[in-house]
Amino acid sequence: xxxxxxxxxxxxxxxxxxxxxxxNAFVITAGDYKFTIDNFDVGNVGYPTTNGLVCQTTAxxxxxxxxxxGLGSVDTAGIFSVALITNTTLNTNIFTKGxxxxxxxxxxxxxxxxxxxxxxxxxxxxxQAYSVGGYFNLYQNSDDYNPALGPLxxxxxxxxxxxxxxxxxxxxxxxxxxxxxxDLTTSYLSTYNTSTFAGAGQGFLDVTGGSxxxxxxxxxxxxxxxxxxxxxxxxxxxxxxxVASQLGWTVSSTGAVTGKVGEVPEPGSLALIALALxxxxxxxxxxS
Numbered sequence: 001x002x003x004x005x006x007x008x009x010x011x012x013x014x015x016x017x018x019x020x021x022x023x024n025a026f027v028i029t030a031g032d033y034k035f036t037i038d039n040f041d042v043g044n045v046g047y048p049t050t051n052g053l054v055c056q057t058t059a060x061x062x063x064x065x066x067x068x069x070g071l072g073s074v075d076t077a078g079i080f081s082v083a084l085i086t087n088t089t090l091n092t093n094i095f096t097k098g099x100x101x102x103x104x105x106x107x108x109x110x111x112x113x114x115x116x117x118x119x120x121x122x123x124x125x126x127x128q129a130y131s132v133g134g135y136f137n138l139y140q141n142s143d144d145y146n147p148a149l150g151p152l153x154x155x156x157x158x159x160x161x162x163x164x165x166x167x168x169x170x171x172x173x174x175x176x177x178x179x180x181x182x183d184l185t186t187s188y189l190s191t192y193n194t195s196t197f198a199g200a201g202q203g204f205l206d207v208t209g210g211s212x213x214x215x216x217x218x219x220x221x222x223x224x225x226x227x228x229x230x231x232x233x234x235x236x237x238x239x240x241x242x243v244a245s246q247l248g249w250t251v252s253s254t255g256a257v258t259g260k261v262g263e264v265p266e267p268g269s270l271a272l273i274a275l276a277l278x279x280x281x282x283x284x285x286x287x288s
Contacts, residue, residue, distance in 0.1 A: 031089030035257040039080030040249040041237060042151035044112060047127060049194050051119040058132070061112040076131060076188070077108030077155040078249070079145050079163060082138070097144065104145045104163045105138035108155045110174065110188050117194070124195045131188040134174030136205065139166030150248035170210035172230070178204030178223035197251050198238035205231035205257070220260040231259040 046065050047054050055061035061075070082103035085095035095103065110131040119125040137158055146162050158164065174187035179202055192199025204223045207216045207230045219228035235255030239245050244252040 031087045032260055033094070033258070034084075034086045034088055035082050036084040036086070037080045037082055037235075037253075037255050037257060039078050039107075039235075039253045039255075040147045040151075040244055040247065041076060041078035041251050041253055042155075042248070043190075043197075043250040044075040045127070045192065045194065045197055045250060047115050047117075047194075049117060049119060049123070049125045051117055051125070054115040054117060054127075055112070056114045058111045058113045061115055064115070074108055074110065074155070075112040075129070076110035076134075076190070077151065078106070078253075079147065079155075079160055080105050080107065080136075080253075081145050102141045102144050103138055103169060104141050104166070105136055106155060106158060106160045106163055107134065107136040108158065110134040113185065124193060126191060127194050127199075128189070128191045130180075130183070130186040131174075131190070132176065132185050134187050134203070136172055136174075137164065137168060138170040138210065139163055140169050140211075141166035147244075147247050147249065168210045170207055170212045170216060172205045172207040172209075174233075175204040175206045175223060175227070175229050177225050177227065178229060181224045184225065192237070196238065196240070198240065200234075200236045202232070202234050204229040205233055207231065215261050216259065218260050221258075231257050233257050 044061075044065050047061075048064065055064040065075075081097060082095065082105075083097045084093060085103075086093050097103070111133050112129050113132045114130040115127060117125040117127050135158065141163065143162065145160075149161060152160060176187045177184035178187060179189045180186055188201060188203035190199060190201035204221065207213055216230055218230055221229045221232055223229050233255060234257075235253045237251040237253035239249075239251045244250060
């Protein structure tokens with residue numbers, strides 16, 4: 001009888017954890033992890049295609065730009081969705097988009113402080129943009145993002161309909177001085193073809209808030225200048241199928257955010273709950 005009651009109690013707890021997991025399935029335990037993301041970016045790619053240095057301050061880059069993003073002085077901003085969270089140590093998926101809900105976010109306030117081109121005889125150039133600043137906010141939502149809304153100017157104020165009205169899961173900033181040794185200001189480095197806009201970007205991130213802040217605030221990764229950071233972002237982008245530009249964006253992107261979680265076990269471990277329930281049951285039995 002006692003074993004039956006304990007089993008029923010554990011089953012009930014397991015069911016309740018399963019229900020909680022549907023809303024918080026991205027609570028993860030110790031080990032390495034990787035966020036696989038997809039996103040749409042609006043970027044200021046309207047610089048002259050002349051060989052060499054185009055600009056070397058944020059003011060000069062604003063003046064040099066021939067194209068307007070509609071975001072004022074902001075040169076890169078966008079929306080993103082987490083497709084998968086994987087614990088690479090345990091080789092297990094922690095979160096799958098659409099199965100465990102949705103994690104969607106906004107990023108922005110990246111300002112170009114330097115742009116330089118390496119141009120070729122065919123007229124194409126490889127541009128390298130050094131950006132400063134930058135933030136990201138990630139929210140728990142019941143639906144995925146809607147890129148058809150386009151790059152709203154409200155991204156300047158970190159607001160995007162259908163994303164920022166959710167529950168804040170994680171927020172952070174692009175870490176200054178993370179990507180280039182000896183450069184203490186650049187927080188994001190991107191390289192792209194000025195004809196196709198295909199390219200890649202990278203930067204380190206420091207978390208600043210959200211319900212998962214304690215888990216991801218680990219300072220476990222060393223940047224190019226020896227500073228310890230929480231996360232590393234690596235993305236590739238293009239508009240090869242024209243979908244992004246048709247929706248008003250510059251490019252669509254895929255990428256990964258990697259790092260480590262804190263050595264804190266997941267709340268509500270079934271093994272601990274089982275032991276606790278058995279202990280309570282045994283104490284009750286002795287009392288009877």
